[in-house]
Amino acid sequence: MTTTVTSHRSRPPAQPASLRARRLPWYAAPAIAVAALALSAVIVYGAGIGGPVLVVVLGAVLYLVGLFAAANAVEGRRSARNRTWSALIHSAFVLAVLPLVSVVWTLVSKGTERLDANFFQTSMNNIGARDANGGAYHAIVGTLEQVGIATLITVPLGVLCAIYIVEYGRGKFAFAIRFFVDVMTGIPSIVSGLFVLAFWVLIVSPWFNDGRPSFSGFAAALALSVLMLPTIVRSTEEMLRLVPAPLREGAYALGVPKWKTILRVVLPTALPGIVTGVMLAIARAAGETAPVLLVAGGGAAINTNPFENNQSSLSLFVYQQAGDASKYAPARAWTAALTLVALVLILTIAAKLLARRNRLSR
Amino acid sequence: MAKRVEASNVTAYYGGFKAIENINLTVEPKTVTALIGPSGCGKSTFLRSINRMHEVLPGARVEGSLTIDDQDIYDRDVDVTAVRRMIGMVFQRPNPFPTMSIFENVVAGLKLNGVRRKSILDEAAEKALRSANLWDEVKDRLGKPGAGLSGGQQQRLCIARTIAVEPQVVLMDEPCSALDPISTLAIEDLMFQLKDKFTIIIVTHNMQQAARVSDRTAFFSIEKTGDPGRLIEYDNTQKIFSNPSVKKTEDYITGRFG
Numbered sequence: 319m320t321t322t323v324t325s326h327r328s329r330p331p332a333q334p335a336s337l338r339a340r341r342l343p344w345y346a347a348p349a350i351a352v353a354a355l356a357l358s359a360v361i362v363y364g365a366g367i368g369g370p371v372l373v374v375v376l377g378a379v380l381y382l383v384g385l386f387a388a389a390n391a392v393e394g395r396r397s398a399r400n401r402t403w404s405a406l407i408h409s410a411f412v413l414a415v416l417p418l419v420s421v422v423w424t425l426v427s428k429g430t431e432r433l434d435a436n437f438f439q440t441s442m443n444n445i446g447a448r449d450a451n452g453g454a455y456h457a458i459v460g461t462l463e464q465v466g467i468a469t470l471i472t473v474p475l476g477v478l479c480a481i482y483i484v485e486y487g488r489g490k491f492a493f494a495i496r497f498f499v500d501v502m503t504g505i506p507s508i509v510s511g512l513f514v515l516a517f518w519v520l521i522v523s524p525w526f527n528d529g530r531p532s533f534s535g536f537a538a539a540l541a542l543s544v545l546m547l548p549t550i551v552r553s554t555e556e557m558l559r560l561v562p563a564p565l566r567e568g569a570y571a572l573g574v575p576k577w578k579t580i581l582r583v584v585l586p587t588a589l590p591g592i593v594t595g596v597m598l599a600i601a602r603a604a605g606e607t608a609p610v611l612l613v614a615g616g617g618a619a620i621n622t623n624p625f626e627n628n629q630s631s632l633s634l635f636v637y638q639q640a641g642d643a644s645k646y647a648p649a650r651a652w653t654a655a656l657t658l659v660a661l662v663l664i665l666t667i668a669a670k671l672l673a674r675r676n677r678l679s680r
Numbered sequence: 681m682a683k684r685v686e687a688s689n690v691t692a693y694y695g696g697f698k699a700i701e702n703i704n705l706t707v708e709p710k711t712v713t714a715l716i717g718p719s720g721c722g723k724s725t726f727l728r729s730i731n732r733m734h735e736v737l738p739g740a741r742v743e744g745s746l747t748i749d750d751q752d753i754y755d756r757d758v759d760v761t762a763v764r765r766m767i768g769m770v771f772q773r774p775n776p777f778p779t780m781s782i783f784e785n786v787v788a789g790l791k792l793n794g795v796r797r798k799s800i801l802d803e804a805a806e807k808a809l810r811s812a813n814l815w816d817e818v819k820d821r822l823g824k825p826g827a828g829l830s831g832g833q834q835q836r837l838c839i840a841r842t843i844a845v846e847p848q849v850v851l852m853d854e855p856c857s858a859l860d861p862i863s864t865l866a867i868e869d870l871m872f873q874l875k876d877k878f879t880i881i882i883v884t885h886n887m888q889q890a891a892r893v894s895d896r897t898a899f900f901s902i903e904k905t906g907d908p909g910r911l912i913e914y915d916n917t918q919k920i921f922s923n924p925s926v927k928k929t930e931d932y933i934t935g936r937f938g
Contacts, residue, residue: 488738564775568838570736572789572845573765582792586779 342392347401350388354380378409422659429656432649442618442635447644454654456620457635460535461661463624464614464631465604467539468546473596475543476550477585483551484558485580496555502548510544511609519613526625533615535624538631541609546599553595557588593673601662607633632658682709682879683749683766683848685730690746691908692725695739699725701908702744705898707849712871712880714890714917717900718932722909723883726900727851730881731767732760748849765793768847772854774834776826776841783822785837789845804844812840813870832863839870843878850874852882856889868893887933891921899929 358377362368382405389398437453445452479499483492514537523532561584569579585592610616610631616638617628630638632654639651685707692700700722707713715723728734729742732753745752753763776785784791786805795801805822809815814836818829826837835855842850852871856864871880871893884890890897898914913920913929924930 562775564771564773565777567733567736568771568775568777568841569788569792571731571733571764571769571771572792572841573761573763574789574792575761578792583777583779583788587777589779 339394339397340392342389346388347385350384351377351381354378354384382406425652425656425659428649428652430653432653433656437650437653441620443620445618447642449644450646452646452650454632454635454650454657456617457630457632457654458657458661459620459622460538460610460614460629460631461604461633461658463622464535464538464542464610464629465600467536467624468542468603469596469600471539471543472546472550472599476547476596476599477554477592479547479551480554480558481580481585483555485576485584499548499551502544503552505544505548507541507545507606508608508612511541511612513544514538514541514609514613532626533613533628534626535614535621535629538610538614538629539624541613542603542606545606545609546603549599549602550595553598554588554592557591557595558584560591561587590670590673593669597666597669600665604658604662605633607631607637610634611637632661682877684709685849685879685881686747686750687726687730687744688746689744690726690729691743692722692729692734693739693741693743694725694737698908700729700900701910703911705911705914707879707881707896709879710875710877711895712875712882712893714894714897715881715883715900716885716887716890716897716932717909717912718902719885720905720909721900721902723900724853725909727853727881727883728769730849730851731764731769733764733769761793765789765845766847767849767851768842768845769851770835770839770842770853770855773858774831774838776829776834776837778825778827780826781823782818782826782829782837785826786840786844788841793845805840808840808844811843811870811874812836813866814840830863832859832866835859835863835867836870839867843874847878849879849881852880854883854885857885864889887921891917897921899924899926899932901928901932 355373355377358380359373362373362376382402385405386398386402389401393401436451438458439455440451440453441456442452442454443456479495483496486492487495518537518540519533520531523534523537524530526532565583565587566579569583570576574582610629611634614631614634615628616630616634618630621627621629635654636651636658639647639654642651687703687705690700690703691698703722703726715727717723725734730746732742734740734742742754744754746754748763748766752758753767777788780788783805786808787795787801790801790804795804806815806819809818814833817833818837826834829837835858839850839855856867859867868889871882874880882890882894894917896915897917897920899912899920900909901912902909913924913926915925919925920929921933924933
């Protein structure tokens, strides 16, 4: 901004006599912060208008004003602006991270109460309202199977679809596919659950089940696939487009066929990014409750067969326990939520490590 | 090994834009031929049409005939990958495969075309790296990533990668334009050695380089922007640089135009 103003002046700014300029001492910023907080505390509590939150907010505003004034007086206008904007950017970062830290803290502090061996070894079968035991074994099995099957379906499909769009697709057809993938991104999870309920559970599943419709973990996996597919296609597409054209040409010039160039040169180069996209899709799918409730039905007992009968999942377990009247239920819900977050985190770290081991540089 | 390249009435398009028109040119085996001319005159387009890399871009096509020892490479039943294996190409910017080690980069052409035997790959890698004057610099770190080498080394790695598949013609599209003088010298020396085995066609903007390395020189030019590039003069390098028969060539070489 300063430069714009300068350029509009009729004569150039005077050259400073020296390259050195006066600087605020290192302790100035923390001192201003302490002073601002103290002043804000005096104002807030003196006027009796609020609590510690208001003290921090008012303190931050006072700090920005004080910092600008001090820097402006000692270091000059440009430096004052620089300091103020830096402080604003740092505050924005803190504001953005605050909810995340709060969520993790809440999860850990409340989730550890039932974080015992019993929780991971038992289901909710025959657990009454006065029973402090009960666990999420059935829900963990359900989440792993449903998300696993959904991943097996969507990763090949999504990656191949993205390869088609980037490497082969020309004209209207590829454009139409891209458009519908974009539309799919916006499908609410309940709609994908309804779709699978109407299509798979009510129409297809009776064929395998003596004519009676049946809930199953596989149906939930199908619903999750509908949600995961667009994320994987779009992220893979972006990553494939980032692979430089000279790499493809280098391979073509060696007489390597196009399909082999894609398989052995383009995909490995884009792999870390594709893995990130897949993990985002998995994380989203693992957290979905509504479709699982609609087409897998939930259930209290352990069911390791994803193709028959009701299955639960961790997010569904959280939903059901959080709404349960038993006084032991909230603790189970928190621990299940913590388990779910930890599961996604472990999967993400494992996938990143695997993808990194395969690449040499960058 | 080396083969004769013969172009007759080659015309190349990018969609509706005609980039070069009616190029007629014969390149003898085991020679270095330089293509020179101002930017946008179609040298690279012509070079890329020799190994059918031109058609990789959407909408690009070539008319006319291009023969390698009397086989028309634009025949309908010609396998593009076979053409490209016979006619290798080195690009302007070094483009080693980032996910592969130095060794894997050199043998990429063989490996991706189905050669699996470790002993054959080892032998081919050493031979190609020695031919590219890179062996001594990388023999102790063949497992390290190819992208970790310096620019000049990367370009020599790309040359090694190209000659590892034992092509008969090697095309070079301004191979030294991104390199420092010492690396350039190394690659020019390399061209002298490679001439014994391969037919080399090089596009260059550097006229001293064309004069130093080539036996024959082709001068391309355009009338004005938007016109197709044409071959103006094609003769022995010495003749082109000392006594060209076309006025336009002389103007270009002496720096009066382009």
